[in-house]
Every structure is written in C-alpha cells, then in structure tokens.
Amino acid sequence: MHVDSDRLLRTVAERMRLRTDELVAQQLAALRRVRSYDRVPDDDLLRSCHRNVARVVATLEQHDALPGHIEEDERISGQRRALQGVPSEDVVGAYRTVLALLRDAFIEEATAVGADATSVLAGTRRLWDLTDRYSDVLVTARQQVDIDAARRDERNRMALLQRLLAGGVEPAELVEGGAVHAVLPEREYWVIRGRPRPGALHQLARHIEARGPGRPLVAPTDEDVAGIVAGRPGPLDDAVIAVAGPVPLADVPRAFAEATRVLTVALRYGRVGVVDRSSLSVRVAVEQQIDLGELLYRRYVAELEPTRSGRELLATVRDHLHLRRSVKATAKALSVHENTVRYRLERYQQLTGSDLADTDTLVEVWWALEYAGIRDTRSAT
Known part of the structure; x- marks a missing residue:
C-alpha cells in the first residue's frame, strides 16, 4: 500500500508540474489582492510562484532538489520582501494563501486519478509540513533583516553623535537627516x-x-x-x-x-x-591647576603627611574648614574635646607658618588640602 501511495503522489506531482503556468497565474492573482504586495514587481512574484509549484512537486515526490533555473529560496525572498516594505504578517499570510491554493490543486488532481484517502492524506500532510517549515524560514529571514536594519540605524546614530560631539556636523545635514x-x-x-x-x-x-x-x-x-x-x-x-x-x-x-x-x-x-x-x-580649577596645587601642597601639607600626628592635624584642619570653622562641630565629628580641636589648629599653624584667620591663607590651605585629596588619584592615572 505504501509503494502504491508513493506512486500515486508522483503521478499527481507530474500532473501539477504540467499545470505550472496555470498555477503560477492563480498564485499571482491571489498575491495581487494583498495591498502591500503592490510594491513587489511582477517578475519578482513570478519567480516566487514558480518556486512554490516546484517546491510542492518536489515535496510530493519526496526529494529536495529543485530545477536549476530556480535560484532563490524562501530565505532570500523573505529578506527581499522586508526591504520592499511588505509587513511580516502579510508575507506569512500570503505564503499560506498560495500554499493553500496549491494544496487544493493537489486534492483536485489526486481525485482525478482516483487516489485513495490514505494517499490524499499522506500528500496533504507533506504539504502542511512544507507550509509550516517555510513559513518559519520567512519569519526568521524577516527578523534578520529587522535586526540588520536596527544595527545599521544604531551605527548611523552613533556616527552622528560622535560627529556632533566633535563638531563635525554641518547645519544642512541636520535639516536633511x-x-x-x-x-x-x-x-x-x-x-x-x-x-x-x-x-x-x-x-x-x-x-x-x-x-x-x-x-x-x-x-x-x-x-x-x-x-x-x-x-x-x-x-x-x-x-x-x-x-x-x-x-x-x-x-x-x-x-x-x-x-x-x-x-x-x-x-x-x-x-x-x-x-x-x-x-x-x-574644585574644577583645583584639578586643572597642577603647578599651583603642588606649590600649596608642599607649603601646607607635604611635611605633615608622613607622620600619624601630622595626618591627625591635617584631618582636623580639613574637617574644621568643611564644617564652617565651627570648633564645636569639628570636635563632635572627630569625637574629641573642643580644646583638643583648638590645640591641633594652633599646632598646625605653628608647623606650617600659616594664619587661619587670614582669608588669603585660609583659601590657600583649603586649596592645598583639596589638591592633596586628589593628588594620589592623579599620579595613579
């Protein structure tokens, strides 16, 4: 029974091959009823319709080889439809429509040769599998085109951004693009x-x-x-x-x-x-004025940093300046007595020869301490 079924399907396939021109015309008419396919040239659609008939015939005969003049496959066709602006749902819908038309032609020819129900069912299943398989191919091809288009758009956007940041974009380009x-x-x-x-x-x-x-x-x-x-x-x-x-x-x-x-x-x-x-x-100026920062660092910070007691004095002065020169707030921040803060401030002035009551000196000390805070990060980079 299996041998007879295969023989009948090959007979039906040959009858459909002989009807190729008629079946191509029917497909073309169906596709032209899809509005978005107005963008697709006739010769393009004719190639696809011929390929559909050849694919159905090959499926019924149970081989994958297609005639040599059919050079394209569904993947390429799907990509081209995307570039032609045909929505993906229209592509899949149209493909299922023409394959349904060819399935109807198969059933018509199978009935004409007196095929039994088993043979008709076997052929129909093959054509359903064909429809599902190449519908997936079309969807995948469309997705790849969309991905490629998104990547291309992103590259163009990034190129525009780089030129904007560098100052290489003419006003006319912005008007156009x-x-x-x-x-x-x-x-x-x-x-x-x-x-x-x-x-x-x-x-x-x-x-x-x-x-x-x-x-x-x-x-x-x-x-x-x-x-x-x-x-x-x-x-x-x-x-x-x-x-x-x-x-x-x-x-x-x-x-x-x-x-x-x-x-x-x-x-x-x-x-x-x-x-x-x-x-x-x-602080922007502190970071940029390196020579000045080094000068003030040597004057107000450098000799104190190597020792623990010196670092303690620097921390006290730094907190004192950040806390609006409040002895009370500084003592609280450091968890020490207010007199300890006063002693440390006085000791710092003695060791550096500075006067924290003098506005100019106060600014220089603040600058030196701010620069000291970023000095190590500068040398590290």
Whole structure:
C-alpha cells in the first residue's frame, strides 16, 4: 500500500508540474489582492510562484532538489520582501494563501486519478509540513533583516553623535537627516558624560535615554556613557553623571569638553549623582591647576603627611574648614574635646607658618588640602 501511495503522489506531482503556468497565474492573482504586495514587481512574484509549484512537486515526490533555473529560496525572498516594505504578517499570510491554493490543486488532481484517502492524506500532510517549515524560514529571514536594519540605524546614530560631539556636523545635514534620528536643530540639549559602577554601563545608558522628549543620542564609550538628551537626567545609584547645558547644537562640542572635565574632577573626588560645573565649583580649577596645587601642597601639607600626628592635624584642619570653622562641630565629628580641636589648629599653624584667620591663607590651605585629596588619584592615572 505504501509503494502504491508513493506512486500515486508522483503521478499527481507530474500532473501539477504540467499545470505550472496555470498555477503560477492563480498564485499571482491571489498575491495581487494583498495591498502591500503592490510594491513587489511582477517578475519578482513570478519567480516566487514558480518556486512554490516546484517546491510542492518536489515535496510530493519526496526529494529536495529543485530545477536549476530556480535560484532563490524562501530565505532570500523573505529578506527581499522586508526591504520592499511588505509587513511580516502579510508575507506569512500570503505564503499560506498560495500554499493553500496549491494544496487544493493537489486534492483536485489526486481525485482525478482516483487516489485513495490514505494517499490524499499522506500528500496533504507533506504539504502542511512544507507550509509550516517555510513559513518559519520567512519569519526568521524577516527578523534578520529587522535586526540588520536596527544595527545599521544604531551605527548611523552613533556616527552622528560622535560627529556632533566633535563638531563635525554641518547645519544642512541636520535639516536633511536630523529628523531621522530625532535631532532637531532648533532644540537645545543637555550634553552628558557619565560613568557607572562596573558592569552597569548599559543600565546607565538606558537611564539617560529615558530623559526628556524625543529620541536621545546616547552611546557607551569604553567605561563611560556619552550623549545628548533633551532633558536633564536624574541621579542613578552608584553612578556619576556629568552634565553641561542646555546648549544649542552648535555649542555641543564645547559643552562636551566641559562635561568631560567635570566628570574627571567628580571621579577624583569620588562624587556620585548628577554633577555640573557649578556643583563642583572651584574644585574644577583645583584639578586643572597642577603647578599651583603642588606649590600649596608642599607649603601646607607635604611635611605633615608622613607622620600619624601630622595626618591627625591635617584631618582636623580639613574637617574644621568643611564644617564652617565651627570648633564645636569639628570636635563632635572627630569625637574629641573642643580644646583638643583648638590645640591641633594652633599646632598646625605653628608647623606650617600659616594664619587661619587670614582669608588669603585660609583659601590657600583649603586649596592645598583639596589638591592633596586628589593628588594620589592623579599620579595613579
């Protein structure tokens, strides 16, 4: 019975091969009823329709070889439909429609040759398997095209961002291509450079991307995240986000340089959260004025740092300045008596020849202590 069934299916397959032109025309008519297929040329569809008939015939004959003139497969066809703008649901729906049409033709021919129910059922199952198998191929092909398009779009966005940050974008380019990437020439943007805790780079990027209207341009760069966004970002745990702006697009390179300097300073001071130039104040100058910092460090800090007692004096002076020169608050912070604070302050002035009541000297001591706090991080980098 199995041999007879295979022989009958081969007979039906040959009859369908002889009807190829008719079956191709029927498929083409069905496809043209799908509105999105208006974008697909006739010669393209004719190739697919011929391939469908050949695939059905080969399936009924139980072999995979197709005629040599059929050079394309469903994967390539699926990718091309995606590039032609045919929605994936239309591609799969159309494919199932034409395969159903060919199944009907199979049943018609099987009935004409007097095929028994077993043979008809066996052939129908083969064609159902064919439909499911190549529907999956079409979906996978479409997904790959979408992935490739997304990657290409992301590369283009990142290239635009890099050029914006470096100052290499002409205004005309933004008029032509800015809308594609949601970069509007008339809008002002916050320029961002942030560094998260290890392993949280993409979390920080997503956090920044969530800010403000429009689609931001944000990209991970080594250990940092850089970009432009329409709204000032909020803080993120264990991340420092340096911002500058908002500025027009023409000023983005200058703002990016500022954000980079601010991030460098914030990292040296161990800051977290959102920081800008104003929140770091003159600490930006402390980090940048290395020669001055070294001069004041040698004058007010260097000789005391090597000894435990010297470090104790420096800590007392540092806390005293940070606590608005309140002896009471300093004593509480250090868990010592107020007279101990007074003694240490006096001892520090004796050893350094400084006068903490003098405003100029006070500024120099503060500068020296701030520089000492980042001096080791400078030498480490």
